[in-house]
Each structure stands twice: as structure tokens, then as C-alpha cells.
Amino acid sequence: MNLLTEIALDGLLSAVAAAGFAVISNPPRKAVYLSALLAAIGHSLRYFLIQTTEIDIVTATVIATFTIGMMTIFFAKLIHCPPEVFSFPSLLPMIPGMYAYKTFMSLMYFIRADDPSTMQAAMLEILHNGALTVSILFALVLGVSLPLFIFHRQSFLMTRIMHNRHRA
Numbered sequence: 001m002n003l004l005t006e007i008a009l010d011g012l013l014s015a016v017a018a019a020g021f022a023v024i025s026n027p028p029r030k031a032v033y034l035s036a037l038l039a040a041i042g043h044s045l046r047y048f049l050i051q052t053t054e055i056d057i058v059t060a061t062v063i064a065t066f067t068i069g070m071m072t073i074f075f076a077k078l079i080h081c082p083p084e085v086f087s088f089p090s091l092l093p094m095i096p097g098m099y100a101y102k103t104f105m106s107l108m109y110f111i112r113a114d115d116p117s118t119m120q121a122a123m124l125e126i127l128h129n130g131a132l133t134v135s136i137l138f139a140l141v142l143g144v145s146l147p148l149f150i151f152h153r154q155s156f157l158m159t160r161i162m163h164n165r166h167r168a
Helices: 003-024 029-052 057-079 083-094 097-112 116-150 152-167
Strands: none
Touching: 003 029, 003 083, 029 057, 029 083, 057 083, 057 116, 083 116, 097 116, 116 152
């Protein structure tokens, strides 16, 4: 499989996951489509950066989530919906579930280990995967929050417009 096909497949699968997460909170239909689109763009960008550059997964996650955050501000103005409605579901496919799972499994190996060398290897895995899990989660929060803080006024106005529409 070539890189372009892998990126397209990565984007498609993350879009499906984001749409599923978005539907749970019952947002406007446009927000579901935007969640899927933003997840596809963000996840594909992260995958592209990891595969084609020397950028690590944490830095690639910050770049991808910052891109998602910037796009949510733009799209929020277009559909008059708070950016958080479609930014958070678009981030969920990037949650480091595999690293968290590996951390937990290494913890179980550590608890059951009898000899020091197995305990040491398990501890290294716990530290490595745990640090990656926490770092990626921090990168998700940082990347998507920065645009919301930078453009706080615009984000707040979208919330006010949405609130006033429901009152009418």
C-alpha cells in the first residue's frame, strides 16, 4: 500500500470514528459532518508528519490538533455553532488508547514478575508507554485549546449566537 492510500484510509477511518462520537452528543447535523471532516484532516496530517518527517508523535499531535482548533474557529463562524461542539469529537480518534493499554499490560507483567530482569523490563515499558500516553493527551489539549484561547472572543460570540437562536 502506498503512502497516499494509507493517508486516505487513515483519514476515512478517523472520520467514521469522529462521526460516531459526535452523534452521541446530538449536535446539529452540520456539526457531525464537520467533526468527521476535521478528524480526517487532523489524523491524516498527524500520520503524514510521522511517516514523512522526523517529527515524533507528540509534536505531530500538537500540530494536527492546532490545525483542527484553527479550523473549528473558521467553521464555527460559518455554521453559527460553538467550536467545541465539533472540535472535541474530532480529537477522540487521536486518543492514545494503544499506549494506555500497553502501559496497563506492562503494569500487570511487573506485578506478576518473579525475577528482577523481568521487573526492570516491565518498568521501562510502563515508563515509556505511560509517558507517551500522558504526553499525547497533553498535546491534544494544548493543540486544540490554543486557538480557542487566541480567538476567545470569536468563540464566545458563536456561543452567544447559538444561545440567542434557541431563545427565539
